[in-house]
Structures are given as C-alpha cells and as structure tokens.
Amino acid sequence: MRRPSLTRFLLLSSLFVLIMVTSCSKNTPGPNPVPIVSPFEARISSSDGDAEERVDGTVNRSSTTLDIVEDPATLSGQVIGLHFDDIYISNGATVTNAFVRFTAKEGAFDATDLTIQAQASSDAPPIGSSRFGISVRARTEASVSWTPEEWLTLGDAGLAQTTPNLAPLIQEIIDRPGWQPGNALLLIIEGTGSRAAKSFDSDPASAPLLHVEFDNSVQIDQFSVEPEPVDFDQEVTFRWSVTDTDGDPLSCDLDIDDDGVVDYALQDCEAVSSQTHTYQEPGTYIARLTVSDDTGASREKTRLVRVLIPQAVTVAAAGDIACDPANPQFKGGGGTPNHCRMKAVSDLMLDMNLDAVFALGDIQYEDGAYEKFLESYDPSWGRLKDITYPAVGNHEYLVPGAAGYYQYFGELAGDPAKGYYSFDLGNWHIVVLNSECSQVGGCGEFSPQGTWLRADLAANPTKCTLAYWHIPLYSSGGRASENMRSVWETLYAAGADVVLTAHDHTYERFARMDSSDNLDLERGIRQFVVGTGGSNLTKIDRLALNSEVFNGDTYGVLKMTLRSDRYDWEFVPETADGFTDSGSELCHE
Secondary structure: OOOOOOOOOOOOOOOOOEEEEEEOOOOOOOOOOOOOOOOOOOOOOOOOHEEEEEEOEEOOOOEEEEEEEOOOOEEEEEEEEEEEEEOOOOOEEEEEEEEEEEEEEOEOOOOOEEEEEEOOOOOOOOOOOOOOOOOOOOOOOOOOEOOOOOEEOOOOOOHEEEEEOOOOHHHHHHHHOOOOOOOEEEEEEEEEEEEEOOOOOOOOOHHEEEEEEEEEEEEEEEEEEEEEOOOOOOEEEEEEEEOOOOOOEEEEEEOOOOOOOOOEEEEOOOOOEEEEEOOOOOEEEEEEEEEEEEEOOOEEEEEEEEEOOOEEEEEEOOOOOEEEOOOOOOHOOOOOOOOOOOOHHHHHOOOOOEEEEOOOOOOOOOOOOOOOOOOOOOOHHHHHHHHHHEOOOOOOHOOOOHHHHHHHHHHHOOOOOOOOOEEEEEEEEEEEOOHHHHHHHOOOOOOOOHHHHHHHHOOOOOOOOEEOOOOOOOOOOOOOHHHHHHHHHHHOOOOOOEEEEEEOEEEEEOOEEEEOEOOOOOEEEEEEOOOOOOOOOOOOOOOOOEEEEEEEEEEEEEEEEEOOEOOOOOEEEOOOOOOOEEEEEOOOO
C-alpha cells in the first residue's frame, strides 16, 4: 500500500458547468437596534478586554496599568491584547481612518517601537486565562508600526497617545466572510520600550478607545462563499446582501474568476441575493462582486475561492494493540475470542482502503522490545506499516529510550529523542505528541515539546487540525492524567478540532470542551479514547464529565473521513454485531 502524499495537489480536469441562478428576493430587514454610522467609537468595556501576556505566557487581565510593552517587574517585553466588543461596521465598508487612543498612566520618555496587528478572525473570542492565549492567535497580514512620542503628563490622551492609522487592520477584519455588525475584534501589540496607559480596571472612562471612520453610502453588508475551500465536485454558493443609505436601487454584477467579464448581472438587488456555480477546473479564483446605484456610486468586494480536487482522506485509529508473544492467550498471534485480537482488528483495516493509520501508543506489549514487534505487531497491524503514523506509549518506554519502538518504525516515528512530529494529510494538519513527559523534558508550556507545539501550530494555520497521543486528559476508564493539560490549552487557543488518545482499553467519545473542562460547542475540542486495538479490554471506572458515549466490551478502530471542512467518524467493531458509534462535525472557522 503506497504512502499518500502529504501536500495538497491539483488535478486539471474538465468538468461540466452547472449554473443555477437564484433570483433576487426582496426582504424587509428587521430593525437594527444600533445604527451603523461613521465615525464609530468603542472603549474597552470589561476587565478582561485589555490584557498583558507576560514572557512566561501568563495572562494578566486585571492590572490597573497597561504596560506597553515592557513588564516593569521583569524588564522583559510582553504582548498586549485589546478586545473590543460590539463593533458596528458593515461588511463591505471602506475604512478611511482608524486609531486607538490611550490615556497616560505615567510619564515615559524612552525610545519605544511597537507593531500592531489584529487577530485574523471575523469574531475574535474574548481573552481568557490560558497561557499564551494572546500570542498564539493567528494574525492579520496587515501590520502597523508605531513609534510613540514622549508621554509627558498623567492623564494625557492626545496625539502622543494615539496610534497611527489602523485602517489596514480594521479593513482586513471586516472584509472577512464571517464579519457582521456587532462582532468583536482583537488588536495585538508587541515590540520594545515602555508606555504606561490606564486600563479598564484603572478607570473605565479612560480605557483604550477605538475610533473608526468609514464610507458606506453603497454598502455590501455581507458577501460570502460556501463552502470554502470547495471540492471540484461540489457546488459553490455566493451569498450577499446590499444596501444604499440614500435608498437608491442597486444592481449587482458578479465576476466569478476576476477576468473582467461579468458572469451574472442582477438588477434591483437591494436585499439578499444568492448565486450557485460549479467551476470548470480546480484552481484558485477571485470572485468579484460590484454593486452600483443609479447615481454612479459603487462598491466592490472580493472573495477567494479555492477549488480543490476532493481531498477527503480515510484514516483508522486505535491504541493498546499487540499482545506479548509470551501471553498465554497469544495463541500464535490468533488470540482467543476475548483477548489478543490484534490480527482480527487489523483484518478490518485491510478492507477499508485507508490513506493512513494512527497507532495511538502501547503498540506492543509488554515492553515494546524489537523482537516482540516482529513476532506480534508486524504480522497483524504491521501489514499497514507503510501508512502508519505511530505515537509512543508508556509500554514502549519499558525498553530504555523506547529503543525497540524506534528501531521498528524508523523515521516513521520521528526523532527518537522527541517522539513528537507533525504532517499534513489532505487538507488537515496532524500533530503527534509524546505523553510520556518525563522522557522528553516535560509537557508544559516551557518544555521543548510545548515550545515546539506553539511554533508548529502558528506555522500551520489550517482550517482543520487533529492531534493525538497516548494518555488521555479525560477518560471514564480511571487512567486519565493531567500531564497534557498545557498541551490541550495550546491546542484550544490555536483552534484545534479533535484529539485522539488511548491508554484506557475502552472506547469513549467526549463533547467539545474548552481548556478548563467546560462544555464549548462552538470552539471546543472533541476527544476520543480508542484503546481497542487488540490487546485486552477494560470497564468503566467512573463516568467523566462531558462523556457522551462509552463502551468497554468491543474491539475495533475509529474510522475517520477527514474532509475539506469537516470530519466524519465511525467506530467499526471487530465483530459484525458489535457496538458502533458514528457522527459528523464541521471544523472550526
């Protein structure tokens, strides 16, 4: 079985073009309780709206002094986050000027050089208490440099305390497909030097003020494309809503590939309109919507459309796999009806046409010796070795340095000194981590693995992210561990979608959770425990918080289909009449 490519690719092929126009419909929009007028101003409105992320990653949301950016306690630089709620600017407006004005808490004269960016999100989540909860966020491409003048007097809030024009940052945010009036945005400040400003906790009336000026006489309130990216065999739908503050009738022209030719012309489209289209070939396109009124005023808006070949990939995952050949129930590798079922489970996978196998640790019992790998794992799961991406477990380390594991898998297991690595599969970014923390210098935010993980996620901001390791953070089987808490916090802050684990010899599915054990159906991570790979099974100890499904009497694998914007899961039992579980879920935005 050939190992799949780990990068996206495009297949040039000719497809039948299907065009269906959904006619404009006139809707009477409901009243907007907040008028959209320029200029718009908003102050930081809560204690956690302005925060400092120190060099150790801790986030201070309650300081009465906003130290930009030198921390007076450590004389080291920190990252400043400014979260502004309820920003009433229409999607499609042209931002002409924007700034943040601070109020001086202290005088300051030293040279200060700052860089300001925004979080690349159409509705920035609030600043939480998770370590590195500000710096790990994806940033806008646009950035603005600021070299503030001297701050002379306590209480000053003038030109010296006012940033340069931040219009490029605000424009990039409101141009995002998901932006709607009333959403939130987050500004991020880094650099060198020192300016001390009043925070919300110092004086709400003197908290940082955001000022935005924009032009919206002809307004594209919303312009989106769904899905994005789109598989070549899927229909893409453009949706938009437009208004004119003067009440003039509007016309809408849509150029689906930005070649200067209008593909669809719709008249009287002042309300909500939509257009469906199937592109002829895979590729990257720019769709341009031009809206005009009868006075000649117009507005343009573009959306990137990535048309891909179908990148759905199928994987199977489980851990706690191959029995020790010395186990009385090994029976030459065939096992018994209730034990050592690694051969039967691997037979399932041979018929699945898999692109990859995720082996979730404790791959070979009892001690991961190389000779045992050859006698037990290799004739069963080893038949899929060339598409297997392994994670190391605690039993592998019963051989010093997990030497047998690394000898058997070679470069497939990554650096033997680390046991953690990442790769791309289809449109997904996959992260494999080492939950044997003592073997790799710890799993905390300052550990080599923690530092590597933050850098890896920042360098791979894909829509869909999956991580897996051996010992679960959550489990009803009694063997959960807090070792990977910091890892979970980092994954959550970066918007990861799924975590797979094993260790407890059960199957369990959890609801989406944040980094503090709370149910979070919008941004939370879903964890699976899949310790059903063949060795033996165990029972429930105590039902864990937010556990949705639990089973402790069925061998099998978790089969997942990783699509461009979602994933499907199915627990496939070893026996035809065994326990099953299935579902589907969209990735985070």
